[in-house]
Amino acid sequence: PLVVAAASRFLLFFLMQITVTEEPDMLFQKVVILVKGHDRAVLDSYEFFATMAAKELGITIGKVFEPPKAIERLTLLKSIHIFKKHRVQYEMRTHYRCIELYNITGCTAQVYLEYIQRNLPEGVAMEVTKTAMEKIPDHILEPLWKEIPTDDKPSQ
Amino acid sequence: MASPSSKAFLSLGRIYIPLLGFNKSSGKVTYATALSINSSSGNKGLPDRGGRGSLGRRPRRDAGEPRTEKMPVDQDWTAVYPAAAPFRPSSVPLPVRMGYPVKGGIPPEKKGNLELIKIPNFLHLTPAAIKKHCEALKPFCTEWPSALDTDAKCDEHFPIKVESTDYVSAGPSLRNLSARIVHLRNYDYAMYLLTVLYHESWKTEAWEAEKTVADMEEYSWEDSPSQKNVLDLLLRMKVAGEGDGEEVRQQLLGRREVQEYKDSVTRLKNEGESESGMVQYKEAVKKVFNL
Numbered sequence: 001p002l003v004v005a006a007a008s009r010f011l012l013f014f015l016m017q018i019t020v021t022e023e024p025d026m027l028f029q030k031v032v033i034l035v036k037g038h039d040r041a042v043l044d045s046y047e048f049f050a051t052m053a054a055k056e057l058g059i060t061i062g063k064v065f066e067p068p069k070a071i072e073r074l075t076l077l078k079s080i081h082i083f084k085k086h087r088v089q090y091e092m093r094t095h096y097r098c099i100e101l102y103n104i105t106g107c108t109a110q111v112y113l114e115y116i117q118r119n120l121p122e123g124v125a126m127e128v129t130k131t132a133m134e135k136i137p138d139h140i141l142e143p144l145w146k147e148i149p150t151d152d153k154p155s156q
Numbered sequence: 157m158a159s160p161s162s163k164a165f166l167s168l169g170r171i172y173i174p175l176l177g178f179n180k181s182s183g184k185v186t187y188a189t190a191l192s193i194n195s196s197s198g199n200k201g202l203p204d205r206g207g208r209g210s211l212g213r214r215p216r217r218d219a220g221e222p223r224t225e226k227m228p229v230d231q232d233w234t235a236v237y238p239a240a241a242p243f244r245p246s247s248v249p250l251p252v253r254m255g256y257p258v259k260g261g262i263p264p265e266k267k268g269n270l271e272l273i274k275i276p277n278f279l280h281l282t283p284a285a286i287k288k289h290c291e292a293l294k295p296f297c298t299e300w301p302s303a304l305d306t307d308a309k310c311d312e313h314f315p316i317k318v319e320s321t322d323y324v325s326a327g328p329s330l331r332n333l334s335a336r337i338v339h340l341r342n343y344d345y346a347m348y349l350l351t352v353l354y355h356e357s358w359k360t361e362a363w364e365a366e367k368t369v370a371d372m373e374e375y376s377w378e379d380s381p382s383q384k385n386v387l388d389l390l391l392r393m394k395v396a397g398e399g400d401g402e403e404v405r406q407q408l409l410g411r412r413e414v415q416e417y418k419d420s421v422t423r424l425k426n427e428g429e430s431e432s433g434m435v436q437y438k439e440a441v442k443k444v445f446n447l
Contacts, residue, residue, distance in 0.1 A: 018295055025298055029310060029317065045278045052283060056290035057297055103304070108297040115293060117324050119240070121276035125325040127334070133314035140354050 026106030030062070030131040033099045033116070037124040040069075043097045046124065050099055050116055057112055062100035070094045106132075222246035234288060237280040243272045248279065316350075318343065375425035377418045386417060386444065413443040 033050070037043050047064060054061050073091040077084065104112070113128060120126060227236075227249050236247055245266040253263040254271045266272055304310050319339075323332040340346050369380075377383055420437040427433065 027300075027304075027310075027314065029307075039275070042276055045281075049278060049281045049286060052286050053290060056287060057293065058299075103300045105298045105300055108300075111293050111296045115289065119281060120324060121240075121278070122326070123276065126323070128322045128324075130320050130322075132318045132320070133310055134316040134318060135314055136316060140351055 027133045028104045028109050028130050029133050031101045031104055031109055032129040034127045035097045035124055036094050038093060040095045042121055042124060043095055047097050053115060054101060059104055059112060060102050062102045064099050067096040067098055224249040233282055234285045240280050243277050375422055377422050382421050386414060416440040417444055
């Protein structure tokens with residue numbers, strides 16, 4: 001049986017019920033979506049869908065490009081017994097499509113990625129790389145021993 | 157256990173909506189609920205048919221005219237394909253042909269075409285549908301803060317960058333092997349490492365005070381033989397006028413040619429010798445000598 005495994009967290013959005021929290025939003029400097037599939041036409045259509053959805057939601061699109069395809073070939077014997085000179089060759093082609101998005105907030109990223117992933121066609125896989133930006137945590141701004149005076153023995 | 161359940165599925169398959177009675181032409185009524193399994197109804201049905209149709213199937217009703225004939229030109233396509241669905245030739249009013257043509261022929265038509273059903277279609281994601289979906293999703297999105305428009309500002313306020321990768325795939329197994337490739341073990345550990353390194357960098361040892369000029373990692377021009385040489389040269393050339401004191405030296409240091417000479421020498425020493433470095437040094441020396 002086919003099992004769809006998704007590592008990112010999805011939240012169910014209930015209709016007519018939007019809760020606004022005081023928690024600060026995460027900021028993503030760059031979100032890179034790489035889709036892999038066996039059919040180039042399917043990836044073309046998916047790219048059109050993803051770029052149009054990003055434009056409608058107001059997300060700045062960086063580059064949209066096509067990394068070169070990867071072909072995995074194997075040569076097997078045609079017959080089950082002897083006939084070494086007669087072989088058959090198979091190949092598996094993996095086409096890629098890469099979409100880079102810049103300056104996107106955590107809420108928007110969650111909404112967009114969930115929308116994109118729910119409409120991922122069958123036979124297509126996706127990898128999402130997110131670069132989040134964060135402030136320096138408070139406990140690093142000053143060394144800890146300036147507040148708590150302790151004897152600091154130098155190491156050997 | 158297997159045989160009664162298979163008969164139950166037969167009866168469930170013929171009735172589209174459970175909990176509804178369905179009157180067949182033979183007069184036999186079959187009910188099916190989600191919980192009860194009517195194995196006896198399947199048994200009665202088999203002897204009744206006796207030779208009508210192939211494989212014990214009941215005579216099929218004729219399919220009416222396809223929906224495509226009744227579709228108006230300005231219809232709402234999002235209502236025809238609201239969600240992802242396989243290709244239905246009677247619901248799509250396009251003369252699509254797909255498949256390898258017979259010799260001297262054309263690709264087969266859409267009616268009964270397996271190739272069109274196999275390939276994933278995007279009929280539920282037309283531009284109109286995408287616009288509708290995005291309109292519904294807009295309230296959940298937030299805007300990027302307008303103050304952080306350049307990369308430099310982002311780096312200034314938010315210097316730490318955390319990269320994470322997620323994978324979406326389908327297959328016979330739950331696991332995705334590419335998820336096992338990591339750079340650093342986890343986020344908490346990374347923050348702990350950062351704290352430790354920060355505190356370690358503040359610690360100074362007693363022997364660090366004995367650092368000499370030869371130990372320095374980078375070349376610094378202040379108090380170096382190069383600076384002394386340049387200043388002595390300029391004083392001998394009597395550029396600044398009479399007197400040989402600290403104030404005259406400070407004045408000379410502030411001059412533009414001396415600064416350029418300092419930049420070129422520092423660059424040569426730190427980055428090594430290169431074409432552009434030597435050219436810059438030549439220009440600086442020429443300016444010092446007023447050539």
